[in-house]
Amino acid sequence: MTRKLLCIDNVSKHFGGNVAVSEVSFAVEEKQICGLIGPNGAGKTTLFNCIAGYYPVTSGDIVFNGLNINRKRPDQVCRLGMARTWQRVKxxxxxxxxxxxxxxxxxxxxxxxxxxxxxxxxxxxxxxxxxxxxxxxxxxxxxxxxxxxxxxxxxxPKMLLLDEICGGLNKTETGIILGIIRTLRERGVTIVFIEHDMKAVTSICDNIVVLSSGEKLAEGTPVEITANPEVIAAYLGGGSSNA
Ligand SMILES: Nc1ncnc2c1ncn2[C@@H]1O[C@H](COP(=O)(O)OP(=O)(O)OP(=O)(O)O)[C@@H](O)[C@H]1O
Ligand SMILES: [Mg+2]
CATH class of the missing domain: 1.10.8 (Helicase, Ruva Protein; domain 3)
Structure with a gap:
């Protein structure tokens, strides 16, 4: 039986008047790979920063493995079994x-x-x-x-948050990284995968959440998302330089 390892419940993150993440809700099932996609500035990295304890949420709840982690520091979140990679490797x-x-x-x-x-x-x-x-x-x-x-x-970790781990890589290098990610999932790790390369996303993700201007635009399987007219209009239709 599958179990929800991460629940994002109505999460918002404001920076002054800038609403980076707006009332976003979704859940990630254990041992799944969940894609998090959307145009530049959609709020993907900000949501990771909220989940991993780098930014306090403005409102909403983040529940990991049955525990509310809203007020946990990054080192505490890590010890609970959640690790993240950085969009700019450092x-x-x-x-x-x-x-x-x-x-x-x-x-x-x-x-x-x-x-x-x-x-x-x-x-x-x-x-x-x-x-x-x-x-x-x-x-x-x-x-x-x-x-x-x-x-x-x-x-x-029980869960990995991967922020554009294939960003800046060529096709061969991307293929190797995707192969490694598959082996990590076979070891039982649950993964949230931010990526602009849609071939990579659709080849590896069980489920995809689409953010646009901080809001959740859609959620579904790779087949559902790539055929979704709203997602095509907002992101996949060529509006983003990285899509
Ligand atoms: N520390 C911060 N202070 C103020 N605004 C921020 C901060 N971090 C992010 N933002 C704003 O939040 C919004 C979302 O940015 P974010 O980096 O989360 O987007 P993204 O979806 O990861 O984009 P990309 O695909 O380019 O990485 C943007 O408007 C950004 O300027
Ligand atoms: Mg980002």
């Missing part, structure tokens, strides 16, 4: 690839050896095992994205 450039992933592992263990073991396992999963000793800042963008995935997986 590894700790002067630390090695291994050390970056160990920082993730410290969310679930205080033991140095155990953190290193977890980190090396996750580097293997993303194919970065040969880069463990390299400085993170020296990696090209495609490998930095893999490092992001290894870092968040080292926290032992």
């Amino acid at each position: 590894p700790m450039s002067n630390m090695t690839v291994l050390e970056n992933v160990m920082v993730g592992a410290f969310a679930s263990t205080g033991a140095l050896r155990k953190a290193e073991t977890i980190a090396r396992q996750e580097l293997l999963v993303v194919g970065l095992e040969n880069y463990a000793g390299k400085l993170a800042g020296s990696l090209p963008i495609g490998l930095k994205k893999k490092l992001e995935l290894a870092r968040v997986m080292a926290t032992s």
